Each structure stands twice: as C-alpha cells, then as structure tokens.
Amino acid sequence: MSAKSLPELAAAKQQGLYSIGRAAEVSGVTPKMIRHYESHGLIPKAARTLGDYRVYKESEVHALRFIRRARGLGFSMNEISGLLSLWRNQRRASAEVKRLATRHITELDAKIEELRSMRAALADLALNCHGDDRPECPILDDLSRLPPVE
Amino acid sequence: MSAKSLPELAAAKQQGLYSIGRAAEVSGVTPKMIRHYESHGLIPKAARTLGDYRVYKESEVHALRFIRRARGLGFSMNEISGLLSLWRNQRRASAEVKRLATRHITELDAKIEELRSMRAALADLALNCHGDDRPECPILDDLSRLPPVE
DNA sequence: CTTGACCTTCCTACAGTGGCAAGGTTCATC
C-alpha cells in the first residue's frame, strides 16, 4: 500500500518492541515459522508499522519462546494451542495441563515403541546379511516375502 | 478420450492381471498410495487399458508388497527407491543393501533417542505437577522459562 | 539519493496419508 519513511522501527526499538527478525533472534523461532504460527492462529496477528512490518512486544516474544520450548518437547501445534491458552488463563486448573502432558507422554511412548520394533526387526535382518559382494541378501528376501497368512 | 466397451478388465483378470483396486487389496497398499508412488517414480508407470484403467502384473503387485513392508520398517520413499533397484538388480552386492539398512538403523536410533529425551523431560515435569484445580503448574513454568544462558 | 539489510507476500518442495468432487468405464441385470 502507501509507503512511509518515518523511522518507525527505530522508534519501536526505543519502546522495547521487536521487529520479526529481532523477535526471532531472541526467541529462537525463525521469522518463517513466526509467520507460519501466526497464519495458523497459534499466536494472534502481530501489530504492524505503517510500512506493514510486524512488531512484537516483550510478552509476545515470551510466547514465542514458550512455543519453541514446547516444540522441543515434541508437542504438536494443536497441543501447543491448548497449552498456550492454559498458560494465559490465570484460572486454569493444573490438572488440565497435566492431562495434556500425560497424553503427550503416551503418544511419545507409542512412537518410541513403534520405532523400536522397526529397529529390532531391521537389526535382526542386517545381522544375517553377509554384506559382501554376493547378491544373496536376507534383508531383500524378507522385504519381498509374502506376508504371513492372516 | 474415446470410450471403449470391451470387457477389458474381465479379460485382464483371466490373464492374471490386476486392476488398481485388486492390486491394492492383495498388496495392502491403497490405490491412493499406488498412484502416489507411481507419480513419484517409485514404481514405473502402469500399463493402461483402452479405457485408461491401470493394470498390474503379478510382479508389479509383488513390488507393491515390497514397498509396503519397507515402509513398515520405516524406510523413506527415497530409501525404498534404492532398495527396489538393488532388489531388481541380480548383480547387486549384499553389502550395499546392508549399508542402506545400517544407515537406516542409525537414523532410527537417533529418532528414538530424541523422543526418549523428550519423554524423560516431560515426565519429570509432570511428576512435579499437582494436577489439581489450582493454577500453579511446573510444566507451564518450565515452558515459559527463559532458556539457560548459552 | 543510493545502498544494503531487512521486511513483505506468495509459491515450491519435502514425506505421507487421507478426503472429496466431477466425471468416465465396465459389466450385469432388466
């Protein structure tokens, strides 16, 4: 739209506000992902300068850090939505948070188990594979075997 | 295109050929995924009837089963591409197969470790959460904590 | 006023899987 040449961001900086780049730096969430989270409603739409640049308050940067940490624990964006609203709700019951966390732990356990059984099956096959220049290979044999009669 | 009313699929069936639906049934790969794999070059383009229906030979169904089993072991489409060409190559060296498998095992181990450390961190937090109707919650406290000085 | 860093939006891609829609084909049955 219409351009504007006021030193807005500089002024913003004076007031403790962040551009998307600086918010990214201090939160550890890339500008790319910040926009992504915004477009998916995980965080509210950021305020804009007249030049249409996003500006963030300290509290919003704080939320970004929260998201980053939650992602580090493997929470999905949906789960993080829930965590964020509990976080912002001073009247939450910690039981709700715990329920979300416990459910996530169960999911993690399921994934771990799945990967472990894959790993075990494959390690077993690899163990029996000569791994030389001959073509015979129990790994390929297994992959091409007919599934057991179910 | 131009229509055709010959009982082609019926004739094909007599010859041991499969429509995509029947190939899906016996291979355990959905029609959707069969088309997906074809469009991504994992399997060659299927032959077509005059009515433009895909037809599969027994050997192609066999390859689909191979893919399904490989996916069950967590191989990516790319890795499966490699496995398939080794499978089809009678002069392969089993060492190559083993290398692919070993690399995949390493990847699985890394993922398992990642999930396990998430799980451990979260379980720890959950342990200290009262899980009652009060708002205090060490889980949220941890998520909103500033990262340790790096 | 120019320059370079930074910002904007929009599109692409990856890996997989699933769903729906609008339309064509096959084939058995009236």
Add this chain to the structure above:
DNA sequence: GATGAACCTTGCCACTGTAGGAAGGTCAAG
C-alpha cells in the same frame, strides 16, 4: 439398449513442520 452399482480417472484440498526462493517494498545510514 438403458440403467445402475462398483470401480476407475484426474485434480484439488487438508493435515504437520520446516525450509528455500523470487519479486518487491521499507528503513536507516552514509
């Protein structure tokens, strides 16, 4: 030979999460 059910076709959208690039606008400083 028309009808209808079952199946097929392509194409687009959704989900989850991350990343890259292009084309262009903005800002601050020299």
